[in-house]
Amino acid sequence: MEKTYFDKAHFWGRLWSLAALGMLMCIPACFCLYYNIWPAAVGVMKGLIAVIPMFWTIAIVEVISYSPMLGVGGMYISFVSGNISNLKLPCAIAAMENAKVRANTEEGEVITTIATATSAITTTLIIAAGVLVFSPIMPYLTDENSIFAPAFQQVLPALFGALGASYFAKHFKLTVLPILTGVIVLVFAPSMGAGTLIPITVIVSLIGAQVMFKKNVV
Amino acid sequence: MGTGDFKISTFMYLLGAFVFVFVICQSAFFITKAWRQGKKIGISSKDMRNTVSSSILFTVAPAIAIVATVLTLANSLGIVLPWIRLSIIGNISYEVTAAESALNALGVAGGISQEVTDKTQFAAIMWVTSIGSCFPLILMPLILKKIQKKIGTVAKANAKWADLMAAAAFIGLISAFIARSIIGAGKEDIIGDGAGIVSVATLLFSIITMLILERLAEKFKLKWLEPFTMPLSMILAMGVAIILVQILPADIAILEWRG
Structure with a gap:
């Protein structure tokens, strides 16, 4: 039986994913080899234990939920280049609308692949250009005594405020419980780092959402 | 550096x-x-x-x-x-x-x-x-x-459930950082590390700016603004941190309630 385009796309995608995985691991490995320093495995493991439960759960949910919209090529491209929900996904959906094709058809597959690949190339070029243009002035912006120093100290509240705002507005009921949990935990353990606090708030948030979903509250 | x-x-x-x-x-x-x-x-x-x-x-x-x-x-x-x-x-x-x-x-x-x-x-x-x-x-x-x-x-x-779980995981993550900005303690020797006036003001300003910008983009159909609402809110809120440190009396600007 002749292989369909989808079969072939899966074959290429698998090869590229494995190559990307190799490259991803190659970056820290090259750094360690070049400078001949190796961080203590225990430290790295501790850091990983804090993020893996959430990151890997999100990965499963994302692979499953984006899959019907991004098609085969679009998935393999998007999960290598990243920025999916804020860039690749809306781009692919807009392209299908413009070309008047549907997802999960061969036409849709061709259009989403072209759209996500174009988007990945454009993003990569723009980020690289931005880095080259801005890197000479970075030291002046970020010096400890620079007038801009407080801005960089407050990156996290600024980032998570903006990131959270639209989620809070959309899912207010889901928001109250995890924030309250975080605050209460910190009342008793004020120095707890984000790495330890995250698994607690994520698990509480997931359980809360599941309960509210079952009870039809959300 | x-x-x-x-x-x-x-x-x-x-x-x-x-x-x-x-x-x-x-x-x-x-x-x-x-x-x-x-x-x-x-x-x-x-x-x-x-x-x-x-x-x-x-x-x-x-x-x-x-x-x-x-x-x-x-x-x-x-x-x-x-x-x-x-x-x-x-x-x-x-x-x-x-x-x-x-x-x-x-x-x-x-x-x-x-x-x-x-x-x-x-x-x-x-x-x-x-x-x-x-x-x-x-x-x-x-x-x-x-x-x-x-x-x-x-x-x-199950689209609704899948969306909800993804959102809940994400909200859980954000909540940890928000809680730390509100009430977390920093290290003693580092100014600006723990929660205080400046971190709470930055957080609130960022949330409010984001909501306003999103509303503006939606109401006036400003398509070009949509992708910029998040970075813009973030940068404006970081600007507020700079201004606060400049205008507040020094002992208030560096106040961190939990140390």
């Missing part, structure tokens, strides 16, 4: 260039294959060219926004690693979380609000961000083909 020069060394730039070439090659490969297939099944070249040009236009603004997030991480990690990280499986909230977590695990005061000057700590951050984010690359070759056959129907039936 003192002892931090290794973060922007030629070697780091070479690693960055390597990632850059890889991502471009993968995309170019898939475009070529899809284009040929498109011609074969009768999609006009004009339609495919339109897809390319509209996708470029669509991407420019969010990509500039990503550059802004690269810059915000550059203080602590140098400019090259955030560039690499946001070019491959990149996502600002993952990178910040993973880097913070790595530094926490190593017992480093201040997390990424301080410049990382130690190569070993930097290497630990590289490993945690890389391994933490690699799972989709393992998962997809294993399951994507199977799930794409089945998932169409299942996801449609």
